[in-house]
Amino acid sequence: SRSIRLAVIPGDGIGQEVVAQGLKVLSAALPQDVKLETRSYDLGAQHWHATGETLPDADLESLKNHDAILLGAIGDPSVPSGVLERGLLLKLRFAFDHYVNLRPSKLFPNTPTPLAGRPDIDFVVVREGTEGPYVGNGGSLRTGTPAEVATEVSLNTAYGVERVVRDAYERADARPRKKLTLVHKNNVLVHAGHLWKNIFDRVGQEYPEVTTDYLHVDAATIFFVTQPERFDVIVTDNLFGDILTDLAAAVTGGIGLAASGNINPSGAFPSMFEPVHGSAPDIAGTGKADPTATVLSVALLLSHLGYGDEAARIEAAVAEDLAGRDAAAPRTTDEIGDALAARVSG
Amino acid sequence: SRSIRLAVIPGDGIGQEVVAQGLKVLSAALPQDVKLETRSYDLGAQHWHATGETLPDADLESLKNHDAILLGAIGDPSVPSGVLERGLLLKLRFAFDHYVNLRPSKLFPNTPTPLAGRPDIDFVVVREGTEGPYVGNGGSLRTGTPAEVATEVSLNTAYGVERVVRDAYERADARPRKKLTLVHKNNVLVHAGHLWKNIFDRVGQEYPEVTTDYLHVDAATIFFVTQPERFDVIVTDNLFGDILTDLAAAVTGGIGLAASGNINPSGAFPSMFEPVHGSAPDIAGTGKADPTATVLSVALLLSHLGYGDEAARIEAAVAEDLAGRDAAAPRTTDEIGDALAARVSG
């Protein structure tokens, strides 16, 4: 009989609440014969305050013995900015070599968008997850004085760029429109930019069916709001991907709906699935958090583990639920979770 | 009698066409007693092809003997990406210490926006112009091989950050809403981010009337499309400012309207004014280019040189012209320039 060993990191703020709904829907979606074993890790702001640790080595080791990780959200105003992000979230992405940070964006019918004319949006961003300005290579000299100098180094390797670019071509090739756009800033960041562009062009020769395109990141943000329908698959650097996917979420119903997967395609380490949104401490405990992004992240998780039908059932349930939503009658986190679970089992 | 020594760099593509209109409106706006001396510099793609030079030392020297520079646009597909950008445009910004890259965004009535509900947008981005990831500090090792490593170093100094942050506080303090938002990514780029945040907080104590706010760059892009009315003055890093101001242009009528000033507030070097848009080679010579961004850049130029009334007249002329625009009856570059000049001479 089959089984899934799932590690769960609820994290901070609304993390707990949305993860509970994600697990509810996951259970409802799984076939009877699949045994779901979950283990919860108490990591985040509280753990840091209590112990001074963000991710103990023992936890990192034990997380490895899982098929996947479901993460809620990390971050709290009581913790200095960067401590939990670098010490826990990014640490996991880097330690588990999550080089494909997959972020699909789709504007569902009836879902609010700030864009006039409701363009037809359905693209996926393949954000590099283990390099670029996120490597944590930098420092400061004469910190806190008028003579301070601070650096941040973006590290980019052919090894790291080629594997994510290749993954993006595969995804583009598998989609009906077969279109791949590289986003970078190669007119200013010439070294990293040319590395990306050269590899993008070279690997492209192996995918003759895929139409390609290059945009500077600044121009890409323009098209995200004026012509988002032009995008199919986008591949980009870690930082540009961070920025673009929040914007993508904003135009497709908000970060309450944006799902993501931090994927290690080789399977050497567990992949990690999480909503794009943060811990939203302002609404934690109020029942106002929308668990849909986490539920859609669970669908990505299932799809990654080979449960494609179950993933599709969750996506269909979300689409139906969104179609019936009434902004004037908001439901609680729990009610949305129940409704989605019911649709999925039904 | 007064005089303005203006250096003009029309540049590539539509640069020539829009600069011609900018000069037309400038002449119309200037008081009779002000003598306008212009000197045009033939720099850009053609010059590079002919000579291999992007900015000869002699030109750099002679540009210094001016009160301001008006630049059209730089860049052509026939020139490798980065050559003209780094060798000419950024070279000028750095050589003339243009540390305040000023980019106002305002949604005029009747101007198209991709945003539903036409929010009330009126903010200005103060983008740092001489540091950050734009310094050109990086390189690549084993270039073109599967073992390539490429770096880009973001350099940030207390000296450079404090002066631009102070400028932004001054601008915020002079506006009715007195609100200043710092945009960075201090949860990931912790060294540069903390430098910015610490200086932002410290300098803020000198401006008790100014309300302050901090946003991560990814979150800022969300608010640009969902709640742009929340912004008054934004201060940010060179790269984040590049990205945000294209997005800002997109939601306020497009880059056809976005003006900018590369300002050296000390006056040690001439400041440079340019539309935010590029050289748009696809429409060069067709008369389709909108010269409004250049004309508004001329207004920034006049304002910088102390001709506040004339700048205001140009802005009013643009507002009137925009109010009367009919998307179904587009005018040529020249016609728009004529109409604006006529309104300004009035």
Ligand SMILES: CC(C)[C@H](C(=O)O)[C@@H](O)C(=O)O
């Ligand atoms: C919390 C932060 C470190 C993270 C990132 O920058 O990657 C977040 O913004 C995201 O997009 O997942």
Ligand SMILES: CC(C)[C@H](C(=O)O)[C@@H](O)C(=O)O
């Ligand atoms: C052309 C390019 C170098 C430039 C920049 O990145 O600053 C442009 O995008 C701008 O915003 O002025």
